[in-house]
Amino acid sequence: xxxxxxxxxxxxxxxxxxxxxxxxxxxxxxxxxxxxxxxxxxxxxxxxxxxxxxxxxxxxxxxxxxxxxxxxxxxxxxxxxxxxxxxxxxxxxxxxxxxxxxxxxxxx
Amino acid sequence: xxxxxxxxxxxxxxxxxxxxxxxxxxxxxxxxxxxxxxxxxxxxxxxxxxxxxxxxxxxxxxxxxxxxxxxxxxxxxxxxxxxxxxxxxxxxxxxxxxxxxxxxxxxxxxxxxxxxxxxx
Numbered sequence: 001x002x003x004x005x006x007x008x009x010x011x012x013x014x015x016x017x018x019x020x021x022x023x024x025x026x027x028x029x030x031x032x033x034x035x036x037x038x039x040x041x042x043x044x045x046x047x048x049x050x051x052x053x054x055x056x057x058x059x060x061x062x063x064x065x066x067x068x069x070x071x072x073x074x075x076x077x078x079x080x081x082x083x084x085x086x087x088x089x090x091x092x093x094x095x096x097x098x099x100x101x102x103x104x105x106x107x108x
Numbered sequence: 109x110x111x112x113x114x115x116x117x118x119x120x121x122x123x124x125x126x127x128x129x130x131x132x133x134x135x136x137x138x139x140x141x142x143x144x145x146x147x148x149x150x151x152x153x154x155x156x157x158x159x160x161x162x163x164x165x166x167x168x169x170x171x172x173x174x175x176x177x178x179x180x181x182x183x184x185x186x187x188x189x190x191x192x193x194x195x196x197x198x199x200x201x202x203x204x205x206x207x208x209x210x211x212x213x214x215x216x217x218x219x220x221x222x223x224x225x226x227x228x
Binding site for chain 1: 141143145152153154155157158167169170203205208210212213214215216218219220221
């Protein structure tokens with residue numbers, strides 16, 4: 001199984017801050033890396049796919065980068081609605097798409 | 109508009125069986141893989157398995173193999189997740205999600221979730 005490790009597990013930040021979340025895969029996954037946002041009581045929402053492609057309708061303050069084993073999600077200027085939990089997911093291993101453990105982004 | 113609509117919350121006793129559903133609309137249901145994701149209370153997302161409704165080709169994550177059954181009926185655009193004998197540890201929110209056709213296998217649309225509570 002491919003293991004996905006996110007850091008940090010939680011993060012406190014203020015509106016307007018630039019925030020970066022890291023995801024590491026246990027083996028190379030090329031660019032098969034996706035990022036999701038989940039708010040309390042809601043289903044996850046796709047933000048980024050293929051490591052750096054912005055899903056339609058997602059604000060441009062969200063960006064992704066990386067390839068191989070190391071990836072980042074960056075929010076350039078935090079907005080109040082961005083406080084949520086973020087998950088990375090690998091989709092390299094055919095049909096076995098594991099998630100990272102999540103990063104909870106809280107208001108400072 | 110693509111939509112995945114899941115069945116409502118369930119409260120069951122240990123040992124009982126259960127089947128929850130996920131109905132797709134607004135796209136060709138038979139030609140997109142549908143996955144199931146578990147989220148235990150206060151925990152993260154876990155990939156359970158995936159089915160191709162067109163031919164019912166099904167794959168399970170090793171952690172869920174033998175624990176649940178995934179099925180689909182393409183004639184009514186519905187996927188299912190079934191337990192033959194529930195345990196308290198099956199208490200969780202369950203989501204269905206559509207695998208996109210982009211070639212990168214991201215889950216681009218999600219159901220609203222079905223809360224399953226198993227308690228004696």
